[in-house]
Amino acid sequence: MSTVEPPSLTLPAGERDHSRGPADAPVTLVQYGDFECPHCGDIYPVIRRIQNRVGTRLRLIFRHFPLTQQHPHAQQAAEAAEAAGAQGDAEFWRMHDRLYEHQNALTDEDLEEHAEVLGLDTGRFVQELNEGVHEDRVDEDRLSGARSGVNGTPTLFINGERYDGPLEFESLLTAIAEAGDLVDIQRSMDLDNRELRETIDRSRRGAPAAGAAVRDQFSADEIFQRVTATADEDIDRSVRLLFFSGLAAGLSLGATFFGRAVMTTAYPNDPIGLGNIFYPLGFIFIVLGGYQLYTENTLTPVTLVLTRLASIPRLLRLWGIVAVANVAGVTIIALLFARTGIFNAAVAETARGFGEHALSISWSALFFRAMIAGGLVATMVWLTHAAREATARFLIVYMIMFLIPAGDLFHCITGACEVLYLAFVGGTDLVTAFVDFFIPVVLGNTIGGIAFVALVNYSMTAERRFSDRDRLQRELDWSEWLLGSYADRLLSEREGESGPTKSD
Template sequence: MGRSGRRPRGRPQQADADGNAVAAPASVVAVDLERPCGPSVVLAPSFRPPEGGERYADNRDHVRGDPEAPVTLVMYGDFDCPHCGDVYPVVQQLREALGDELAVVYRHFPLEEIHPRAIQAAEATEAAAEQGAFWAMHDRLYEHQDELAFEELVDHARALSLDVDRFREDLEQRRHRDRVHADFDAGLETGVHSAPTFFINGDLYEGPNRFEAMRAAIATRSPGAAAVGAGAAVDGGPSAGIREAIDRSKSGAPAAGEAVRDRFSADEIFQRIVATADEEFARSNRLLFLSGLAAGLSITLSFVGAATLGAAVPANLARPIGYLLYPLGFLFIVMGGYQLFTENTFTPVTLVLTRIASLPALLRVWGVVFTANILGAAGGGYLLANTGVFGPEAAAVAADLAHHVLDLSWSELFWKGVIAGWLVAGLVWLTHAARSATARVLLIFTIIYTVGVAGLAHSVIGSAEVLYLVFQGEVTIARFLSGFLVPATLGNTRPRPKPQTGL
């Protein structure tokens, strides 16, 4: 193409308001500054890409997957761009989730003024392509973005068992410069001014570069998407495979019911619970502990809410009215995805029962989460007892709530713990059956309000209540342990009726 400069020159580059280099935009382009690697552009209404111009790959394109797949995802990328590196695993996840329903096309869009190694890296992938290894080199460069110097590129070629002498000569002679420039110019002509930029079946994708968002965008742009969205069956059409893939989460658990899309069967609910349990087992001890500590602190809010609201109403209404705020801490925990021991007596057990995980692995999760929960509850109890958070009336109601727990016999605590554990296990099952946040909130409120107003024993929130008295000097640690924690925990963890599934 007769270019003598080092970078593609389809259109000059300039700095945006944050000093980031993007290809100089035409009058119809407004730059979205949220993406510092050459942000994706927002096209003005007057701009229209060529009809179908980005949907299917042409003969020069690098295509991963079936070129005749119902959905084609075109990525304009820069190997030296950290944001392109961030989105690389997202594209890999989309490929794994959608399989043969998705074809991925990669086109070069190096922004050399801010990424000086980008062009040489792009040329390296083209040199690898001459030896049938474009995608292998593509993956390796995105997985080693800090290794893009000339000799490091040669080392990548050696690691891929390429003809290193031929590869080195291709790079030194810059034999593939024009191929990279052609992609860059084609991008400019289509309205691309930054990397990463995506097109889905010819439509510019303007959403966040995250798996769920991109998967949803693919679903709306797949053939037959309108019919699927309206609930119609598309038998035999290419969108049937897309729908099946979209209706499953990254873990493989169903995201929609098979028979009725807005209702899960018992087997499907169980699959969702197993996926949650698998995620819990995969977490490190540190993450489990921090999440459990947050849950223990958060559950103290239930104690705060019940005591504060109970103090604001007549004494005879303190329990039924005050406990309206008892679900407060549980809302933080369930909606925030924190680790709470009474939930962990249910979900991880599913992996043990299905022989996916071992008993020692279960005990690890239980031990870390339970310890963190109690420490968090202790921190909350200490805060309430020593900082004057409660006024005199609220402090009196709080003390009454805690004494009520301690006044129960060992047997009463145990059986109240059994019922509380049963209800919380039911909450876990039902929240996995629910598809909307509103439904989950209503479930949390109804079930946890029942736990509170019925005076049932929950080992973690009860610990916050009793430890409040401990830090005020009214109760000993020994009484907390033997008079509450042991019987309540045993009751919470007692086996409950197992939902019947086909698994």
């Protein structure tokens, strides 16, 4: 009985290929990939982790195999990587990394934005994309893959032989170690000698999924890593994604406004404050839904600024986009309730009273109450990153956010909905609402949250880097940190000639 041998690589690795690692490395890993393929996105951090582990003994080669019928943006993304590579092989890898880290942003507009962020010659980049300059190169890769038996992505070849094992860190690392006779790696993979940390799954951004000492409990450093991973993703989103996520958050707070008004009207004299039980509702939608809310999502990127992995202007960009989107969302909600007659007379009067109460408080009192609320929100953010289950996050959000109306504290976006409603029913004007309420509460929420992040979260942690993700990152210098540039976070990812080939 004959057995079918797995296909071998028909086109050997050569000078035409984009490669990371020295040409004389004992192991060559050839990947046929698709930038829109979710499985390729999953294997991307695995391969980067293996590169960090094996170092200069591994040469990685990437070839295009866009599955155009399933992934409409894959062909253009592949040509975009080649257009970047035409400006230097290091630029190909920077674009390669960015495309896999932003698989939800592969439209023509997104690709141009990626080129701008990476500091490429954008005019040349766009012209080459429009003219299909690199279409033949991508087709050559696809054809070579087809001749080697590639029919899906990702497909890997180790030293010319197809790898058909699990696309997981340990399995792939074991195969690479065997192919290159990497004795030290093979020994480290032995179950008796493997450190506990190697058995713990990590997210694509490097955040731990389980604690080191106790798997269901994180240390302060591990929580900080999870917070920073969230921040890294948030600060790197496109303007469009930030805006619409922020708009969704603002609209979600309509549930808070509606529920609180209805329940307060139904139980006007209740000493417990049953009206406040619906206040956390919108925040639960936002946290569990992953929307962008000023103070909730926008506080986590402060950690990147504190560690000088992002600049102050980049942080302010995020804050500005999200704040504008949030206010746009609650403005729509306030207009809807004020002008459509959804509220009956009693509920409308209660809703009006929320805004009148907010504007009756002095500027300084609003500021200090908002500071306390900002600290509570920052606490909620910290604790939700310490939780591993959705039920635990639900309870954390509910209990902490309930304290805001119960303590007569103020959140800038929910409060904006209340005072905007008052303005739209003729109880005040927009200038008064902005100057006498929104400004002090925004300042208080922001300062209170930053103080918690800076003085508590940041100060109580000892390690402020991810061993895998930040190995290739550098801190911004003080001018970049203060003034910002295209560099910001991405400058710290610039690998040049040596980055990808550095060993542990």
